[in-house]
Amino acid sequence: MRLLSLIAILFSLSFVPAIADGHGIVNVYSARHYDSDIQLYEKFTAKTGVKVYVVSGKSGALEKRIIEEGGGTADLYITADAGRCGAFKAKGMLQAGLSSDVIKSAVPKNFRTSSWVGIAKRARIVYFAPERVTGAELAGLTYESLADPKWKGRLVIRKSNNIYNQSLVASLIKNNGKKATEAWAEGVVSNMARTPKGNDRAQIMAVAAGEADIAVANTYYLALMLSGKKGAEQQEAAKKVKPFFPNQDGRGTHMNISCAGLVKGAPNKSNAIALVEFLLSKEAQEHIVNNTFEYPMIAGVSPHELVVNMGLDFKQDLKTKVVNYGKNQAAAVAAMTGAGWK
Amino acid sequence: MKTFNVWYITSFIISLIVIIPVLTVFSSYFDNTSDYFKLLKNTFLFEYISNSIILLIGVLFLTLIIGVSSAYIVSFYSFPFSNFFKWSLILGFAVPPYIYAYSLTAFFENYGTAYTILKFFLGEGNYNTHIPKFDGMLGAILSISFSIYAYVYILTRASFYFQSNNLLELGKNLGFSKIKTLFKIILPSARPAIVAGLSLVAMETLSDFGAVDFFSINTLTTAIYNSWLSFDDLAFSNQLSFYLLIFIFTLFIIENFSRRNAKYHSPMQGGFKLKEKIKLRGLSSFSAFFICFIIFFFSFVFPVCQMLYWTILYPKNFFDLDIQNLFINTIILVSISSLVLIIFSFISNYGNRISKSKFLSILTTISISGYALPGVILAVAYITFIAWFDNTIINYLEIKSIKKLFIGSILGLILAYFVRFYSLSCNGIKSSYEKLNRSIDESAYLAGYSKLRTFIHIHVPYLKSSIFFVFILISLEIIRELPITLILRPFNFETFATTAYIYASQDLLEAAAVPSLFLVIIASLFILFISRYILKEKYE
Numbered sequence: 012m013r014l015l016s017l018i019a020i021l022f023s024l025s026f027v028p029a030i031a032d033g034h035g036i037v038n039v040y041s042a043r044h045y046d047s048d049i050q051l052y053e054k055f056t057a058k059t060g061v062k063v064y065v066v067s068g069k070s071g072a073l074e075k076r077i078i079e080e081g082g083g084t085a086d087l088y089i090t091a092d093a094g095r096c097g098a099f100k101a102k103g104m105l106q107a108g109l110s111s112d113v114i115k116s117a118v119p120k121n122f123r124t125s126s127w128v129g130i131a132k133r134a135r136i137v138y139f140a141p142e143r144v145t146g147a148e149l150a151g152l153t154y155e156s157l158a159d160p161k162w163k164g165r166l167v168i169r170k171s172n173n174i175y176n177q178s179l180v181a182s183l184i185k186n187n188g189k190k191a192t193e194a195w196a197e198g199v200v201s202n203m204a205r206t207p208k209g210n211d212r213a214q215i216m217a218v219a220a221g222e223a224d225i226a227v228a229n230t231y232y233l234a235l236m237l238s239g240k241k242g243a244e245q246q247e248a249a250k251k252v253k254p255f256f257p258n259q260d261g262r263g264t265h266m267n268i269s270c271a272g273l274v275k276g277a278p279n280k281s282n283a284i285a286l287v288e289f290l291l292s293k294e295a296q297e298h299i300v301n302n303t304f305e306y307p308m309i310a311g312v313s314p315h316e317l318v319v320n321m322g323l324d325f326k327q328d329l330k331t332k333v334v335n336y337g338k339n340q341a342a343a344v345a346a347m348t349g350a351g352w353k
Numbered sequence: 354m355k356t357f358n359v360w361y362i363t364s365f366i367i368s369l370i371v372i373i374p375v376l377t378v379f380s381s382y383f384d385n386t387s388d389y390f391k392l393l394k395n396t397f398l399f400e401y402i403s404n405s406i407i408l409l410i411g412v413l414f415l416t417l418i419i420g421v422s423s424a425y426i427v428s429f430y431s432f433p434f435s436n437f438f439k440w441s442l443i444l445g446f447a448v449p450p451y452i453y454a455y456s457l458t459a460f461f462e463n464y465g466t467a468y469t470i471l472k473f474f475l476g477e478g479n480y481n482t483h484i485p486k487f488d489g490m491l492g493a494i495l496s497i498s499f500s501i502y503a504y505v506y507i508l509t510r511a512s513f514y515f516q517s518n519n520l521l522e523l524g525k526n527l528g529f530s531k532i533k534t535l536f537k538i539i540l541p542s543a544r545p546a547i548v549a550g551l552s553l554v555a556m557e558t559l560s561d562f563g564a565v566d567f568f569s570i571n572t573l574t575t576a577i578y579n580s581w582l583s584f585d586d587l588a589f590s591n592q593l594s595f596y597l598l599i600f601i602f603t604l605f606i607i608e609n610f611s612r613r614n615a616k617y618h619s620p621m622q623g624g625f626k627l628k629e630k631i632k633l634r635g636l637s638s639f640s641a642f643f644i645c646f647i648i649f650f651f652s653f654v655f656p657v658c659q660m661l662y663w664t665i666l667y668p669k670n671f672f673d674l675d676i677q678n679l680f681i682n683t684i685i686l687v688s689i690s691s692l693v694l695i696i697f698s699f700i701s702n703y704g705n706r707i708s709k710s711k712f713l714s715i716l717t718t719i720s721i722s723g724y725a726l727p728g729v730i731l732a733v734a735y736i737t738f739i740a741w742f743d744n745t746i747i748n749y750l751e752i753k754s755i756k757k758l759f760i761g762s763i764l765g766l767i768l769a770y771f772v773r774f775y776s777l778s779c780n781g782i783k784s785s786y787e788k789l790n791r792s793i794d795e796s797a798y799l800a801g802y803s804k805l806r807t808f809i810h811i812h813v814p815y816l817k818s819s820i821f822f823v824f825i826l827i828s829l830e831i832i833r834e835l836p837i838t839l840i841l842r843p844f845n846f847e848t849f850a851t852t853a854y855i856y857a858s859q860d861l862l863e864a865a866a867v868p869s870l871f872l873v874i875i876a877s878l879f880i881l882f883i884s885r886y887i888l889k890e891k892y893e
Binding site for chain 2: 038044045046064065066067068069071072075076079080081083084170172206208209210211212213216217219220221222232241242244245247248348
């Protein structure tokens with residue numbers, strides 16, 4: 012009967028609920044599944060005794076699961092890109108509550124709402140090959156001027172289904188209107204050196220390899236390559252491209268955030284708020300910037316040295332509220348796909 | 354009614370569980386889709402369908418060439434290492450398409466491994482522009498083909514093997530050359546087996562999620578997933594599923610039909626002479642070796658080496674990974690699921706055996722249709738159904754919500770696996786159950802055995818080896834399985850497959866190498882365990 016008892020044990024195992032309900036826990040749905048984030052949660056647990064349960068995955072699938080579970084399980088939703096947090100809020104899945112004094116004093120107004128806040132920043136910038144792009148060509152470069160015919164066959168950028176692009180285009184719609192942005196998207200498509208493919212890092216490498224002269228990608232990717240974490244070859248490749256921060260004469264460079272949102276019906280609301288406050292502490296911010304090469308959300312913390320070397324004195328776009336990224340997301344997708352942006 | 358017993362009811366319940374996701378998809382077909390993205394959909398629908406078709410044609414073409422040519426060489430000729438290739442050619446199965454895709458990208462991307470190798474041998478230089486890029490559609494076709502060509506190989510080889518020597522002699526007598534014999538005699542008579550293999554390949558290709566998602570190609574399957582997620586449009590997603598399912602069910606029927614035809618090559622049908630393999634020498638021997646080696650190399654050695662290289666280059670990823678935990682999770686999933694699957698397959702097969710009910714056998718046929726449902730659609734349909742069930746019936750009965758029990762729990766995962774892999778397990782048990790002569794049952798009853806006792810003391814021991822075979826097959830599928838596990842898994846619960854996928858989706862391919870490598874090693878071991886069943890050279 013040993014076999015029977017084994018079977019019984021196995022069966023009962025399958026009925027173990029996914030999460031333990033209790034006071035000392037917080038359930039996190041995270042699309043940022045860096046190992047360094049897990050280490051952060053461990054630090055939080057060590058400090059507060061609150062155990063962090065994580066389910067990670069791509070943001071779309073996580074959002075779906077939160078919606079279908081219908082509340083009562085998820086406490087905090089962590090993802091990269093304000094566009095996602097904004098869109099999720101628009102679906103009525105987030106609730107107000109992230110407005111404690113700690114959070115308010117840590118995060119600039121532009122990067123938070125009452126239901127979701129930024130925990131780290133990144134900029135979406137232009138990378139260029141100094142061998143083939145002159146300073147004169149670059150002078151005064153804006154996102155808008157990426158549609159200029161002088162870049163014909165010289166530009167690489169990701170697909171239109173990428174959220175970073177969607178948020179960038181959403182910010183253009185906010186600033187220039189739908190019509191102008193649709194025309195802009197057509198210009199960008201006709202400037203592309205190749206059909207969009209690969210991730211941000213692949214765009215930077217395409218410039219290094221000579222497939223294109225300029226690329227659009229987020230800031231932390233170059234630092235990641237320069238760090239050598241991606242191997243000696245990519246480190247060498249990263250040195251062949253230079254970052255350029257667009258729109259310096261105007262509203263500033265497009266900024267985006269990694270964000271944490273308080274889920275509607277969160278069973279452990281206070282623990283969730285405590286976790287967000289912890290993520291905004293100096294200790295946690297230093298941990299984040301040194302592992303992911305993002306910019307810190309709070310003042311008084313320096314980014315990683317490699318990010319500092321890329322230049323810190325650029326003008327950030329603090330005018331366009333990140334909440335617009337979610338609002339204009341659908342229009343952004345329509346503008347890009349309408350222009351034949353794959 | 355005499356047949357209305359416990360076996361009957363169980364079979365009925367099994368069929369119901371499996372059929373629910375299919376019904377969920379079909380019932381939503383007639384829902385109205387939101388017209389919010391109507392325009393967008395109209396432009397996209399064509400792209401989805403044409404991408405699916407291009408992918409399908411590409412993979413069918415490649416697997417046909419690779420599978421049939423390797424099966425031909427290995428079955429009819431003997432050359433150095435021909436016995437090694439016979440089983441090593443099925444190792445490609447151990448590398449799921451998405452893991453193949455990671456390796457392919459890692460090797461050929463700008464400043465990838467190919468660049469490193471060239472730099473090592475030739476010194477500095479910009480080789481990137483000279484290195485071919487296998488990404489996008491081409492990458493997906495290659496990844497899927499090398500991962501699943503073994504379906505064609507195994508079935509074609511089996512058919513070649515049992516092809517009567519008389520046929521070959523006929524060719525010789527007619528004065529046919531080797532090539533002419535191949536095309537006029539050998540291939541036509543192996544056609545049902547080849548078609549069966551190709552339809553399996555086609556089903557897997559259409560349901561692939563990991564590789565096409567990685568190369569961001571919009572096929573019907575990824576479109577279903579994306580329209581469900583980003584457009585929040587379940588009805589449209591289900592409509593796409595409907596089209597896809599019709600496609601896949603057609604293949605499913607073709608496969609079943611061809612398999613039946615393939616059985617005509619039975620050695621029992623008189624005049625079977627075991628053929629001697631032709632010994633190759635010189636150049637032709639080398640060519641045979643070379644072709645097999647190339648296929649083995651690209652399907653198995655290449656991806657494994659790439660992952661091994663990364664693991665060695667970045668050992669930190671190896672030490673950071675909680676391998677023990679992943680291993681335990683995998684064992685939990687594999688053991689519970691296969692146990693449940695095998696038990697229910699037995700019940701259903703036994704029910705069929707003793708009741709001889711037509712209706713029951715139709716139910717069984719329906720219940721194997723779950724395999725045709727792509728994992729990602731199954732997971733979507735599963736969540737949809739549970740949410741619906743909870744919101745209506747459970748809510749009406751005023752019982753505590755069951756969502757937590759079924760979504761994001763091991764139980765939920767096992768239920769979904771059950772639907773997906775029931776056909777595998779049921780058919781596996783069935784094929785050897787049918788060989789067990791019914792007169793044995795009669796004798797047992799005469800000897801005073803009850804039905805249950807006959808079942809436990811006679812049937813189960815007799816079918817031991819096929820239970821083992823089915824167990825390994827299920828395990829193999831579950832450790833490679835990605836979309837269901839990804840969508841339905843509990844908190845703090847990862848498998849090798851989900852870990853690899855998550856790292857890869859974070860652009861950390863080098864970290865994805867470690868879990869991928871473990872997955873491939875475990876899968877290879879499983880394949881080696883059952884290779885003698887797959888490649889059996891004599892009828893039992």
